[in-house]
Every structure is written in structure tokens, then in C-alpha cells.
Amino acid sequence: MKKKQATIIDIAKALKLSPSTVSKALKNHPDFSSETKKLVTDLAKKLNYEPNIIAVNLRNQTTNTIGVIIPEIIHFFFSTIIAGIEEVAYQNGYHVMFCQSNESYEKEVLDIKALIDHRVDGILVSFSKETTNFDHFIKAKERNTPIVFFDRITKTIDASNVIVEDYQGARKATEHLLDQGCKRIAHLDLASTNNLNTSRERLNGYLDVLKEHHLTPEQEYDQDCGDSKEEGYKCTKILLQLPNPPDGIFANNDLVACGAIQAIKEAGLSIPQDVAIVGFSNWQISEMTEPKLSTISQPGMEMGRVAARLLIDEMRNKEKVTQYKTKILPTELIIRGSSLKK
């Protein structure tokens, strides 16, 4: 049978005090007799009293909870972000209510509704690839629930954002390949398959660098490449069969790059002599591949921390937030061999 949890009223009755006295005594209210204070805390401990946060929340109109929506938790990059969010939330006394949209717009809308219903104090979002309509976020903002977007952002909504230097990272990758003597650099990108800022920026960085070097990528280099090892493999295979195959590949991420490595090896070509590779580091695999993969770093943990801090800041200054911030975290080229021709 259900054992009832002790309440403030139970303690008050037992001690012939009033509930408010107990409440105050428990939270170390000033100007208070240390005698009753001790009496109360002792009994509370004995009865295993734990405050009912639900009641507190209802009373205080606040939940000390942050809602988080991400596309997929099993994605290593996102899981590091979550770790960072959890760390900062915890340090600041917040809890995390976590939803994954599974890259589905519909699920995302439901998730937002659930978080609003739960009256979370703020929301962190990286929206799904499908999302082009942002009304659900606007609805949350209208309720005065601050939102901070990370990694995937939109100009449609006035809100703070945290991103990494996708454009700069793509530039670094492309420039590095050029430095190594690559002449025909292909980009295994996702830009054509989605409308995410990340993919767009990477594509732009790549194209801009080529342009600055008076190069234009072969028309056929523009492959519709997905997000997986399999897609990377497939696309690279096609690239290598072209009359003018690339001698450098800038892959959207390391899993795609890993597929590319496989295809290159299978074609009897050597890495990096015949084809050099760089990819964005979304998965923790750059050290596992053979050869080790050069990557553009993505500081996921830090992104989570920064996003959480930004959000907590806005939550605490509810009335005063007038200008939203965009934090851009640096990327870095980490050379491990697969791109080093010398």
C-alpha cells in the first residue's frame, strides 16, 4: 500500500506549530529561534521529509527546469552537448527535461507543447532537419519562455544562438587540402538535402576558398550525400569513377569521411597520396580509422555549457533581455595524417 510522504503539515501538527513556521524553519529563515529550528529539522529528518517540489513549483510559478530538444541523442556530437548542458544546469540548481525529436518536425511540435505544459523555465533547441516552420517556437516565446538555439539556428526568430565556426572550419579544411597540393577538391555535403545553416555555411566556406584560388569544382562533384558512412562510401565511389576524380575530399563529417576512406581503399588508391581527406568531427572516430582522420573540431561539450549559461542568464533576467546574443565557438583543424601528403 502507498506509504504517504511526510508533509510540512504533518510536522507542524506533531510539533503543535503552524505550517508557515515549519516552512520558514526548514529554510533557515533569519530572526528565528534556533531551538524550534532544531526541533523542526530533527523531526523532518526522522520522518524522511522531502519537500514536494510540485507544490513549491505551483506556488512559485517556476519549475527550475530546463527543457532540451535535440534531434538524436545517439549522435555523439549531440550527446556531448547534452553532457555540457547537464553540467551547467546542475551547477545552477536546474534540472533537465529531455526530448529527442528524431529529426521529425511533428515530434518536435509535440515536444515543445509538452515542455510548455510542464512550465519549464527555459528551452534549449537544436531543431530537426525537417523543420521549416517555426511557429511552435514562437508560441513558446509568446508565453515568455526564453529559448536558446544551438548548432542549428534560424533568423526567423529573435533569440540567442550558439554555433560553431562552420564557415571558418570549412575554409580551414579546404585551405589545408589546397596547401597539401590538392587540385580537385570535392565536398561531400548535405546542403542539398536539408536547409540547415551548418550545411549551408560549410558549403559556402568551401566554395569561397575555391573561388579565391580561382578554382571551380567539377559540376559532377556535387553529390547528394547523406549523413552516414554508407552514404559517404557510395558518393565517393561515384566520385572516383569520374573522368576527373577528386584528389581531395572535404567531408561533411567524420562518419561520411570514414565511408570515403573505405571507397578510396577499395579503388586501390592510397590515402593521402592519391586522395586526401578532411571531415568535421561529429563522431568520436578520427583516431580509429586507418589512416587516422584529419578533422575540423566541434566543441560539443562547450557548446552545451555556453548554451545553458546563456539560457539561464535570460531566465534570470526575464524582464530585461533586450538583445539576444550569438556565441560563435571556434573550430580547429586537427591533422592526423589522412590529409598530410608530405
Add this chain to the structure above:
Amino acid sequence: MKKKQATIIDIAKALKLSPSTVSKALKNHPDFSSETKKLVTDLAKKLNYEPNIIAVNLRNQTTNTIGVIIPEIIHFFFSTIIAGIEEVAYQNGYHVMFCQSNESYEKEVLDIKALIDHRVDGILVSFSKETTNFDHFIKAKERNTPIVFFDRITKTIDASNVIVEDYQGARKATEHLLDQGCKRIAHLDLASTNNLNTSRERLNGYLDVLKEHHLTPEQEYDQDCGDSKEEGYKCTKILLQLPNPPDGIFANNDLVACGAIQAIKEAGLSIPQDVAIVGFSNWQISEMTEPKLSTISQPGMEMGRVAARLLIDEMRNKEKVTQYKTKILPTELIIRGSSLKK
């Protein structure tokens, strides 16, 4: 300024009805005039009314929330579990409050307290490596909050469990290496560095198979190996310098195995001819290594699903749970090359 959220009372006033009428109308109570019902729902929509779950929860003494505690979210295996939990929770109308202990006993105790305070309806736990005292879980059980343990379990507490066939998996790995002609099989294990059932079972499976084949591992094979690629590398290096180096390695997990591969290659030995390898698949890297890594599968997503179902079951039958279940999910040997000598 804070825009107030519409409440049932607002709707009641506007329509000159009583709050209870509105409440009932909104939830399609039977024997009700469809006229006022429509009136109410229309206004609710217009005012953007969303029920205040906090109030509902306080009133109903339930939160429809599942608390989850895991050691580390960035661990791929755990992130797949979370994905499975979220899927089932969502399907059943539950939300997930998520904590990570960071393998710290202290944090875990705080996490449990936070979940109890929040009055979650049930808790899913994989406890930290440090945890040897289980009082915090007992406290939760005494509050009548059901707990289901997954992956890492304890006999100390009467509760349902979900595990994989660690023992059988270890047997499969060891037997496979023997089948391939390995004579001196080492186990890069964690059993000496922690007291987890998983490590213990794997060690036992390994030892039992050897014993059945009248083999005893060299004394020096017993290395204190941690959980990382670096540790796997370090330990393997030591193993290979022994007068009687192993010709087969059963690694606790694929990251450790990956380190082992590196050490073997560096020693100028070939895989699997000189040393064959099998590891438990905790990270998604078996396809990335060179050669591809043979693994014992661990169905993380399924584990999350099963654990969530078990918990939801207990939550719904609160009074009736008399016998706790232990679900054991099968493991499988997946051969990819690093262990195939022929």
C-alpha cells in the same frame, strides 16, 4: 512584461460558468451538453489555453514522469539506451527527467534526491562504478517509487533488472578465439578496477571456458585495464612484451580493443594471424578500425525499451507488484575479420 497564461478560471469567468464545468467540458466528460462543450473548447483555443501540468500533478499526486540516472551520456551504449527509454516513455505518455552521475556516487545520491523531490513516478538506473552503498535507492523504494535497474545491477535491492548476457557473450568470444586456434587468450578486463556485475560476468565467462578446455591464462595476463583506448593500448603493449605473449585478446569493449589493435600493429605483428581480437561493442566503431573488429553485440536500444516497459508496468500496478523480473537480452558474436584466422 510577463504575459499570463490563460487558466480554467479565466475561461469560466468569461463564459460565466464554473471552473468545474470548464474542467469537465475540456476533457470530454460524458453526459454533457455539446453546446457548452463547444463554447468552452473554442474559447480555450482562442486564449491559447494549455493545462498547467504542475497543478494537475499536485492535485493528482502523480507526474507522468520517469527519472533516469546513467553514468555518462556520451558513452554510446548508454545513449542508445536513453533513446530506447525515450521512445517507450513517449509512446506511453510519460516524460523523461534525465540525470547523469558522471560515475560519481555522490552525484548519484543527489540525483536520486532530486528525482524524489520532483515526485517522478518511477526511476530507471544504471549506477556508477563507485557505488557500493545502495541506501539511496532503498529510500526511493520506501517512498513507493518503483525502480528498475539496467545493465548494472545489484542483488542488494529487490527490484526488476534488465541486463545483457554478459556471461554468455564472454563465453562466445572466448570460444570463438579458441575455435580460431588461439592458445593463449588474454582478457583486457575491468573486473579488478570495479565491482560491476558486467565486468564480473565477463571475466567469469572467459575463465570458465578456458577451464573447460583445461587452459589457465598466464598469471601476467591479468592486467588492470581501464575503459579507454589508451588503456587498451597500454595494457596490450605490456602483454606483447611478455615471454609468452597472447595470441588472442578478448577485450572488455571495442574502444579498448581499438587500443589493442594499435599496440599490436606497432609491435609489427599482424591481426588476426599473430593476435586475434574480440571485444564487446560499447561504441559504434567496429566498422571503423583496421581490420574491422569482431564484437559481441550489446542491444542498447532494446535494453532501454525493455527497461522502460518494465518500469511503466510496475508504475501502473503499484499495489500489485509482488515479484520482480530480470530480463536478460541476448548477445551475439559478430565476426568482422579481426578474429578470423583462416
Add this chain to the structure above:
DNA sequence: TTGAAAGCGCTAACAA
């Protein structure tokens, strides 16, 4: 078919 009233557990203003 609708309404009144009580109460979930806690807190904060105000009073004593």
C-alpha cells in the same frame, strides 16, 4: 446538465 466547496503541499504577506 451545471455549480459549490474542499483540498493537493507549500509560501509569503501580514498580523499578533
Add this chain to the structure above:
DNA sequence: TTGTTAGCGCTTTCAA
């Protein structure tokens, strides 16, 4: 230093 009171938003008996 302690108590009274009201109320957060909702639901659920019971009465009209």
C-alpha cells in the same frame, strides 16, 4: 518569534 490567511490551478465529490 510565531500564527493566520489566502492562494498557486486544477479535479472531484456532492449537491442543486
